[in-house]
Amino acid sequence: xxxxxxxxxxxxxxxxxxxxxxxxxxxxxxxxxxxxxxxxxxxxxxxxxxxxxxxxxxxxxxxxxxxxxxxxxxxxxx
Numbered sequence: 519x520x521x522x523x524x525x526x527x528x529x530x531x532x533x534x535x536x537x538x539x540x541x542x543x544x545x546x547x548x549x550x551x552x553x554x555x556x557x558x559x560x561x562x563x564x565x566x567x568x569x570x571x572x573x574x575x576x577x578x579x580x581x582x583x584x585x586x587x588x589x590x591x592x593x594x595x596x
Contacts, residue, residue, distance in 0.1 A: 520545040523552070524564040531560050542567065 524543030525531045531539045534551055543564045546552050555561040
């Protein structure tokens with residue numbers, strides 16, 4: 519079973535293979551390593567961050583290049 523965990527504030531935690539767990543967190547498989555880090559307070563359970571809205575490319579008619587444009591609702595409109 520996977521859990522989304524992140525290092526406790528002010529701590530740096532490395533997986534057994536030497537990979538550093540990012541401060542933003544990551545999914546970690548259930549193991550003795552994970553349970554020990556949780557018990558020691560090195561890792562804490564965290565909420566998975568939500569993804570930002572996707573940007574769509576619209577072609578620029580003058581240059582022929584695509585620009586990233588976020589789809590948003592116009593302000594003040596119905």
